[in-house]
Structure formats: C-alpha cells, structure tokens
Amino acid sequence: TKKSVSTSVVGMLELVQLEADLIDSLSTYADELEAKLKVLKSFVPKLQAESNEAVTQMENYVSNPINSFSLIRRMHEDWHDWKIFMESSIGQSQVAFLNKAKLQFPTKTDLNEASSSIVRLQKMYNLTAKDMARGVLNGKQYEASLTALDTYAMGRYLNKQNRDMAREWFVVTSELLKEQTPLTPLAGEREKVLHLFAQAIFDYEYYSIALSVFDHALLLANKTANPTLLSKRSKFEELARKEAEVVEKTNSKIKPSEFEIGCRGQFKQQSKLLCEYKSELSPFLQLAPVKVEEVFLDPLIMVFHDVLTSREIDELQQIARPLLKRTTILHNSGVETVHSSRIAKGTWLTRDFNNLTLRIERRIMDMVDLELSGSEDLQIMNYGIGGHFEPHYDYFEPDDLDEGDNNRLATLLFYLTDVEQGGATVFPVLQQAVSPKRGAALFWYNINANGSVDPKSFHGGCPVLVGSKWIMTQWISNNIS
Numbered sequence: 001t002k003k004s005v006s007t008s009v010v011g012m013l014e015l016v017q018l019e020a021d022l023i024d025s026l027s028t029y030a031d032e033l034e035a036k037l038k039v040l041k042s043f044v045p046k047l048q049a050e051s052n053e054a055v056t057q058m059e060n061y062v063s064n065p066i067n068s069f070s071l072i073r074r075m076h077e078d079w080h081d082w083k084i085f086m087e088s089s090i091g092q093s094q095v096a097f098l099n100k101a102k103l104q105f106p107t108k109t110d111l112n113e114a115s116s117s118i119v120r121l122q123k124m125y126n127l128t129a130k131d132m133a134r135g136v137l138n139g140k141q142y143e144a145s146l147t148a149l150d151t152y153a154m155g156r157y158l159n160k161q162n163r164d165m166a167r168e169w170f171v172v173t174s175e176l177l178k179e180q181t182p183l184t185p186l187a188g189e190r191e192k193v194l195h196l197f198a199q200a201i202f203d204y205e206y207y208s209i210a211l212s213v214f215d216h217a218l219l220l221a222n223k224t225a226n227p228t229l230l231s232k233r234s235k236f237e238e239l240a241r242k243e244a245e246v247v248e249k250t251n252s253k254i255k256p257s258e259f260e261i262g263c264r265g266q267f268k269q270q271s272k273l274l275c276e277y278k279s280e281l282s283p284f285l286q287l288a289p290v291k292v293e294e295v296f297l298d299p300l301i302m303v304f305h306d307v308l309t310s311r312e313i314d315e316l317q318q319i320a321r322p323l324l325k326r327t328t329i330l331h332n333s334g335v336e337t338v339h340s341s342r343i344a345k346g347t348w349l350t351r352d353f354n355n356l357t358l359r360i361e362r363r364i365m366d367m368v369d370l371e372l373s374g375s376e377d378l379q380i381m382n383y384g385i386g387g388h389f390e391p392h393y394d395y396f397e398p399d400d401l402d403e404g405d406n407n408r409l410a411t412l413l414f415y416l417t418d419v420e421q422g423g424a425t426v427f428p429v430l431q432q433a434v435s436p437k438r439g440a441a442l443f444w445y446n447i448n449a450n451g452s453v454d455p456k457s458f459h460g461g462c463p464v465l466v467g468s469k470w471i472m473t474q475w476i477s478n479n480i481s
C-alpha cells in the first residue's frame, strides 16, 4: 500500500502508537527471557550440588540403591524435560507482532520526504543543524532532540545534494557521538561504534569530521599510543588538512526570496488596517456581526475573524480525518500528480454533505456576498511538519480554459487551527503575510473587476515549523455560464 506518513500530523499519530506497542512487546520479550533465565539460575546450582557430590565419590555414590535409582530416573525423565525447556523458543509472538507491524513502517520514500522536510525548514527559517538537533526552533527551546543516528541520517541524505549542509549535520553527529551511545541493539561497544562512524564519515570524504570522531575513540579507549591506530590516524589527518583548504572557499550566501522573507515574518509591518464590523450586508451578519480585518486594498485581501465555532471545526476535522489523502497538483494537461511543491493531505467535501456544511455554505454567501453555485466543493487540508504549498496562482490561465469555463474569481481560506510556528499564508508580490488563526477566514480576489487574472494574487502556504495546520478552502467561481 502506498501511504505517506510524514505529510500530515494525523498520519504520524498512528506511528507514535505503533512504536509504543512495539516497545511494550519488546518489554514482554525481555520479561519472558528473564523468566526462563530465572528458572535456569535457580535450578542449575541445585543440580550442580548434587552432581558434585556424585562426581567426587563416584563408586560410593552409585553403590547406594537410592542414588542409583534416582540417577537412572533423572536421566530417563528429567533431561527430556530440560531439552523441551531449552528448545521452547521465546519471542515468537513478539517477532510475529513485529512482522505484522512492519507493514505499517515508514518506507524509504517516507524517510526521504521527512528528511527533505527538515531541509526545507532549515532553509526557509534559517535554522542550524545544531539548534535543530538540540530542539531549538527559531530561538525557542522545545522538549525534543535528535540522536546521533538521526543527525547521521540527515548527513547521509544531504550528501548527494548539498555537501555544505551535509557537513553541518555530520559535525553535529560527531559532537553527539561524544556525548551519547546510539540506542541500537547492533551497535556494540562504544569504542567500536566510534570507529565505525569515523570510517563511514571518512568514506563520505568529510575527513576532518572523521578525524575528530576517530580521535575521540582513541582517547576513550586509552589507545593514543597504539601504533596501528596511529598510522591509520595519520592517513585521516593528511586528507583532513587538504580538505580544509577546499572548504574555506565555498560558503556563499544566496539572497532570500520574497516568499522566504514573508514566511520568516520579515515583511515591513504595515500599519494594521482598521477592524470593522460588517453588519448591513446580510441578515446573518446583522444577527452575528463579523469582525473583518482589511489586509490589503488593491487587490482586496481580508480576514474574517471567528466565523467558525470550535465545535464546528471539531466536526469538520472528524469528518475529514478518515478521508485525508495525499494532495496533488493540477497540471495544465488536467492530470493530477503528487509533487513536492504541495505537501499536505486533503479531501473534498460537498457543501450539501450535511447540515453543518449547508450552514457553512449559507454563511460563506452571507460573508462574501457572492453566489456559490458552480463553484468547486469545499476542500479540507492538513499540513504536517514541513508541509507547505509553494507560491502559485489559484486562477487558471485563460489560455488553458475553454469558452465559457469558470475561473476561480476569489478564494476563501478558513483556518481550522492556530499554528505554533510557521504556516503563514504569504503574498510575495504584495509583501503580505497572514498567520493562521483558528476560526478565521482569509479572503482574496484572484481576478480583477474587469475579468482579467490578477498576478498580484500570487500566494503560498509557508512550511509548518511547529504544529499541525488545518485549512478549509472554498474557491469561488466567477460563474460565467
């Protein structure tokens, strides 16, 4: 089954539970091993005592009918039982569970996607590998950290595509290796682990990092005078010296894009346009006035605050959760494909799905004073960590449309969640960024009053750094027909 786990927070929840179950299973395995061992440890000394006595005075021992009877009986019966005991295998059910669980394990593709998310976040938010490894995200300390095995995997992933970034992760790996022993049953003793890592990093040709790990291994095992190891070390050292000259030359900084500046919250703060209560337009708004924030005037961009209640949002999420599928992007050719430019899970929901969606349909029309007939269904999306939507136009290029086809006149984007860090909607051309706020809705026009498309509506969803971003989108058609 093709199922991507890292693209949504929802998908990750199942993995957390699965890992907890696997650890429980491993713990049961340990208990069973221990129980078996306990039987052995308590019985063997007693058997030995009896046997020692027999061996030291053999003839005397077997001359006694009681002893000889007992010996014959033991050999005839008890050793069969020991054989059965020894052969009884432990962990069969746990191994079976592991085999079943394996079907749900993330694949190589999942790991690659998760790695590329980390890289995206690193680039987008200017994060250092060192900070990330220690759980510091944008200056905020979280209760999270990476192990040497994690950072090593990042280095390996980046090795082929960006050696500078890979180097950064390998440096962090070497530092972590000095503090911790990797938690893997196959790692073996500490000194051996360090040598393995040193050699692997050496093979990737990051010589000075390999050298520092190697040195730590020597120090730890008190082998700084071992001739074989020292000759190997000198090989490491020579290559490290040559490497230093090359590394110095690189390190060029590229200018950030407007999108990146926006995602980092670095647009010049426009003086907040007045918040008003829109009350005359419709009966709904008279009953329940809505707080409207004008973000931009030409083209019009605004935020409606508190237009969905928490209960309504909970219900929407409940409906969507089991339906979420990896989102695709629509090509000019009409073909939908999964693409790294849009990483999220989503589902479509017809507006007549139930009472709630019907109520929302009514509310949307009241809010924006536009007809919805002919518009696409509602779309609900969940972005996982690093999930994003690169800047794009919501409208279709007129050349790609047939006579009489509708275009996306406007977009109404409901935020179903707050996002702790990242995840803003950014308009790079207009230099505007809007942060998700649970219950609010962002509205903008993609098409000018004269019917032409408006390239200034170019926008994107920034990568989620911390949190789970849920949105619901209603693209509003211009209803040509």
Ligand SMILES: O=C(O)CCC(=O)C(=O)O
Pocket: 389, 394, 413, 423, 424, 425, 426, 459, 460, 461, 462, 471, 473
């Ligand atoms: O997630 C966002 O903030 C933007 C989403 C978007 O542009 C879209 O779904 O068309």
Ligand SMILES: [Fe+2]
Pocket: 392, 393, 394, 459
């Ligand atoms: Fe969009």
